[in-house]
Amino acid sequence: MIRAVRRLLRQPSAARFALLVLLIGVCALLLLLTPRPDPAQLPHLADRLGDLAPVAAVLGGALLLVALVPRTFITLAAGAIFGPLEGAAYALGAALVAAAVGFTVGRLLGREFVAERVRGRLARLDGWFARQSVFGVVTVRLLPIAGFGLVSYGYGTTGARVLPFLVGSVIASAPTAFGYAAVGASVSSPGHINWYAAAPASLGLIASVVLISRWWRAERRDAVRPADQRW
Structure with missing residues (x-):
C-alpha cells in the first residue's frame, strides 16, 4: 500500500489530477445507474450483521459518502436500521471517516x-x-454548493488544514444527522411521531442563517479594508 502511494506521488501532477476527475466521474455515473434499496427492508440488515452492524454502518456509510451518495440517504438509512440516536451517531461516524478519506484523496491527487x-x-x-478555522469549514459545509463527498475532495485540493476541516465537517453534519435519523427511524415504526426530527433540523436552519450572515459581514469588512492589510 505504501509503495503504491509512493509510485502515485511520483506521477506528474496533471496525471494525478486527471485521475481524481476520473474517480469523481465514475462515482457520479455509478450513483445514477445503481438501483436504490427499499427503505422498508433496511432494518433487517442489522439483524443479519449482528455485532458487526455498527462497524458496517460507519465504514459502509463512509464508503457510500466518498462515492458521492447524498448524506441525507445515509442518515435516513442509519435511522431506519438503528433508531434515531444510534443512527445519528453512526451517521456522524461515517461522515468523519468519509471526510478524512475524501480530503486525503483530494490532497494526494489534486x-x-x-x-x-x-x-x-x-x-x-x-x-x-x-x-480557515473550524467556523469557516462549518460555514462552507452548510452552504448548498455541493454534496458531502464532493466538498471533501475539493477541500483536499486546497491548502486547508486537515484538523479544522474534520472537526468542522462533523459539527456541520450534527443538526441534520439527528433530524434525518429520526425521520428514517419512523420508517420502521409507522404512525409513531418522533420529535427528535424537529428540533435539530430547526437548529440546523438557524445555525446556517447565523453562520452565513457572519461570513457575509466578515467579507464586507475585508472588502473595505486597505489592500495592504488584507493578506
Whole structure:
C-alpha cells in the first residue's frame, strides 16, 4: 500500500489530477445507474450483521459518502436500521471517516496541480481556505454548493488544514444527522411521531442563517479594508 502511494506521488501532477476527475466521474455515473434499496427492508440488515452492524454502518456509510451518495440517504438509512440516536451517531461516524478519506484523496491527487496553477483571485481564495478555522469549514459545509463527498475532495485540493476541516465537517453534519435519523427511524415504526426530527433540523436552519450572515459581514469588512492589510 505504501509503495503504491509512493509510485502515485511520483506521477506528474496533471496525471494525478486527471485521475481524481476520473474517480469523481465514475462515482457520479455509478450513483445514477445503481438501483436504490427499499427503505422498508433496511432494518433487517442489522439483524443479519449482528455485532458487526455498527462497524458496517460507519465504514459502509463512509464508503457510500466518498462515492458521492447524498448524506441525507445515509442518515435516513442509519435511522431506519438503528433508531434515531444510534443512527445519528453512526451517521456522524461515517461522515468523519468519509471526510478524512475524501480530503486525503483530494490532497494526494489534486493539491499539487491546483497549487501550481492558482493565480490572482484564485490564489487569494486558496489562501482563505488555508487560514480557515473550524467556523469557516462549518460555514462552507452548510452552504448548498455541493454534496458531502464532493466538498471533501475539493477541500483536499486546497491548502486547508486537515484538523479544522474534520472537526468542522462533523459539527456541520450534527443538526441534520439527528433530524434525518429520526425521520428514517419512523420508517420502521409507522404512525409513531418522533420529535427528535424537529428540533435539530430547526437548529440546523438557524445555525446556517447565523453562520452565513457572519461570513457575509466578515467579507464586507475585508472588502473595505486597505489592500495592504488584507493578506
